[in-house]
Amino acid sequence: MTWVTKSTAAPDSTTILRGLTSRNRVPLGSELYNRLLETLYDEAAALDERRFDDWVALLAKDLIYQAPIRITRTGPNRDRDVMRTMFHFDEDYNSILMRTGRLQKSAWAEDPPSRCRRFVTNVRVAASEIANEYEAVSYLFLERSRGDNPHNETLTAERRDVWREGEGGFTLARREIIVDQSVLGMSNLAVFL
Amino acid sequence: MLQHAGLVLNDGTTLDDLVMRNSNEVSLRVMTDKELYSHEMERIFAKTWLLLGHESEIPKAGDFIVRDMAEDNVIVARGRDGDVHVSLNVCPHRGMRVCLGEAGNKTIHQCIYHGWAFRPNGDFIGAPIEKEKMHGNDIDKATLGLKKARTHLYGGLIFATWNVDGPSFDEYLGDIKYYMDQLFCRTDNGLELLGPPQRFIVPCNWKVAGEQSGSDGFHTLTLHRSLMEGGVMGGTAETIYDQAPGMYGVDVSCAQGHSLRCLEAEKTFKMFADVPFEGKSVVERLNLLTPPGITKEMIPQLFNNLSADQVEQLATIPPQVGGMFPNVLIAFIFAPRTDGGSSGALALHTYVPKGPDHVEFVNFIFAEKDAPEQMKRDMLQNSIQATGTSGTIEQDDADVWPVIMRNARGAVSKHITLKYQALHGHERPEGWKGGGLLYPGFTKDDTQWNWWLAYYDLMSAA
Numbered sequence: 001m002t003w004v005t006k007s008t009a010a011p012d013s014t015t016i017l018r019g020l021t022s023r024n025r026v027p028l029g030s031e032l033y034n035r036l037l038e039t040l041y042d043e044a045a046a047l048d049e050r051r052f053d054d055w056v057a058l059l060a061k062d063l064i065y066q067a068p069i070r071i072t073r074t075g076p077n078r079d080r081d082v083m084r085t086m087f088h089f090d091e092d093y094n095s096i097l098m099r100t101g102r103l104q105k106s107a108w109a110e111d112p113p114s115r116c117r118r119f120v121t122n123v124r125v126a127a128s129e130i131a132n133e134y135e136a137v138s139y140l141f142l143e144r145s146r147g148d149n150p151h152n153e154t155l156t157a158e159r160r161d162v163w164r165e166g167e168g169g170f171t172l173a174r175r176e177i178i179v180d181q182s183v184l185g186m187s188n189l190a191v192f193l
Numbered sequence: 194m195l196q197h198a199g200l201v202l203n204d205g206t207t208l209d210d211l212v213m214r215n216s217n218e219v220s221l222r223v224m225t226d227k228e229l230y231s232h233e234m235e236r237i238f239a240k241t242w243l244l245l246g247h248e249s250e251i252p253k254a255g256d257f258i259v260r261d262m263a264e265d266n267v268i269v270a271r272g273r274d275g276d277v278h279v280s281l282n283v284c285p286h287r288g289m290r291v292c293l294g295e296a297g298n299k300t301i302h303q304c305i306y307h308g309w310a311f312r313p314n315g316d317f318i319g320a321p322i323e324k325e326k327m328h329g330n331d332i333d334k335a336t337l338g339l340k341k342a343r344t345h346l347y348g349g350l351i352f353a354t355w356n357v358d359g360p361s362f363d364e365y366l367g368d369i370k371y372y373m374d375q376l377f378c379r380t381d382n383g384l385e386l387l388g389p390p391q392r393f394i395v396p397c398n399w400k401v402a403g404e405q406s407g408s409d410g411f412h413t414l415t416l417h418r419s420l421m422e423g424g425v426m427g428g429t430a431e432t433i434y435d436q437a438p439g440m441y442g443v444d445v446s447c448a449q450g451h452s453l454r455c456l457e458a459e460k461t462f463k464m465f466a467d468v469p470f471e472g473k474s475v476v477e478r479l480n481l482l483t484p485p486g487i488t489k490e491m492i493p494q495l496f497n498n499l500s501a502d503q504v505e506q507l508a509t510i511p512p513q514v515g516g517m518f519p520n521v522l523i524a525f526i527f528a529p530r531t532d533g534g535s536s537g538a539l540a541l542h543t544y545v546p547k548g549p550d551h552v553e554f555v556n557f558i559f560a561e562k563d564a565p566e567q568m569k570r571d572m573l574q575n576s577i578q579a580t581g582t583s584g585t586i587e588q589d590d591a592d593v594w595p596v597i598m599r600n601a602r603g604a605v606s607k608h609i610t611l612k613y614q615a616l617h618g619h620e621r622p623e624g625w626k627g628g629g630l631l632y633p634g635f636t637k638d639d640t641q642w643n644w645w646l647a648y649y650d651l652m653s654a655a
């Protein structure tokens with residue numbers, strides 16, 4: 001899962017890729033699977049509880065974190081709907097630090113903070129070709145409550161991760177967030193996915 | 194004397210009660226009133242020029258994108274003739290959407306309901322079972338095409354209007370064109386859209402976002418104080434209001450409601466605080482602080498495409514942010530990066546009305562076509578990290594607007610007025626070359642008030 005750029009607005013470059021690319025599956029319930037699942041739960045808790053330092057500690061220094069846009073297609077191209085030339089998030093480790101740093105100061109979008117629940121399900125894991133790196137695909141269901149508005153904003157997505165195992169556990173090296181909406185119903189992404 | 198507007202709501206409220214030209218106030222009620230909204234759709238969005246996209250999205254014959262002119266969905270397609278056509282995406286047979294995809298390439302657009310078929314330019318081809326003449330006997334095939342909008346390309350940007358006999362695009366743009374050219378028409382091969390736009394819904398009226406696009410510079414100091422805290426702009430968290438970075442410049446505007454904020458870039462950013470620009474030639478200045486998106490190698494192109502006066506302005510006090518009435522925000526920003534790069538960000542937004550209570554925020558991100566691939570990559574990241582869905586600047590705007598909207602619903606609150614009373618008045622700075630209405634000094638409410646006057650003009654026209 002390497003990153004290639006070719007900037008274009010023409011839809012030729014839409015792609016179909018979703019889910020796992022490696023066939024070397026790590027079975028459900030195995031020790032490795034359980035540890036990775038636990039990491040995903042810990043990560044969701046750190047974000048829900050706004051413990052951003054704890055979250056950043058889970059990120060690799062060479063992190064690539066992107067959320068490509070989805071577009072609606074028809075006919076022979078109907079499934080080629082992930083547009084990897086434009087993103088809702090297009091981040092690296094440093095830009096994530098810029099974002100979390102901002103959240104400690106004057107980021108009115110999250111002050112008062114929204115109250116979030118990240119539900120992480122449908123987790124599938126496979127060993128990648130690189131030693132100690134694992135692909136983990138999960139579904140994310142985000143419920144976000146803001147102010148005194150009784151109606152939550154929600155977002156659903158598939159996350160295609162690469163987690164790297166090291167001395168202190170797993171770190172996130174790559175995350176691609178494939179949101180399901182072509183037009184987001186959430187009025188900003190001041191929260192991480 | 195002010196004339197009485199030809200628009201009266203069912204409860205007797207006039208446009209003058211809502212947009213108070215004597216006191217420079219606007220009733221908060223304008224943000225929620227459903228009746229007013231339906232008038233806006235007819236008098237503004239079905240009448241004036243609207244931005245839909247960029248021709249780099251549809252490079253080949255048959256390429257199409259689907260966009261919205263307010264709540265009217267349109268197909269924007271390149272025809273066999275190479276021209277860009279904008280047609281209503283509504284089948285004249287039974288009203289179904291003809292094109293259900295968002296982008297692609299088709300030589301024939303066939304409605305999935307009964308099969309009526311159309312060319313990319315909107316022309317009617319026919320209905321299935323030709324011998325049965327299922328399009329009827331009454332109307333000639335030549336007039337059964339999709340309803341066509343009038344289109345205009347400006348710097349590759351695709352504009353369209355339903356007002357076939359109305360003002361030309363140049364008349365619509367007015368005196369602001371001199372300044373807009375410096376952003377959109379400055380290089381040999383022009384701009385390129387880096388990908389399809391980000392799209393998201395903000396639960397507020399289109400005018401809550403729209404009036405800010407009339408060059409509201411003042412909100413930056415408070416709402417976007419994280420720009421100063423993060424050390425990007427001049428000043429620090431402690432000195433934001435003392436130093437007021439980015440506030441002093443020349444705001445330009447025109448009767449059509451468009452505006453731009455022209456700012457001496459070296460005074461906006463910390464890293465240029467100690468670099469003397471005084472006494473340097475235009476080319477030297479351009480090399481020191483190259484406009485966003487432009488490489489040093491591309492500087493000669495500026496002289497090919499702009500007048501000497503325009504290039505001098507671009508090198509000295511370039512337009513950076515502003516908007517086009519009714520619903521375009523322009524952000525051509527110098528965005529020095531934490532890693533030392535300074536390729537900048539070029540973004541345009543349209544605020545597309547989706548009922549009185551919602552607006553679709555459409556974020557178009559550009560680079561110069563001739564820029565190196567790495568620069569395009571940097572600019573994409575800059576724009577995404579600053580503007581649109583997750584941008585650290587515009588996250589905060591999208592947080593404020595829905596709250597204003599909720600306030601506007603209160604029986605008492607809706608009678609509160611928005612105040613545009615901090616006015617400078619038009620004043621031509623010495624030696625200034627461009628036209629239009631000019632407001633030098635600290636950014637005030639003049640340009641936003643002109644936005645409302647443009648609103649008033651269109652709304653009061655029968």
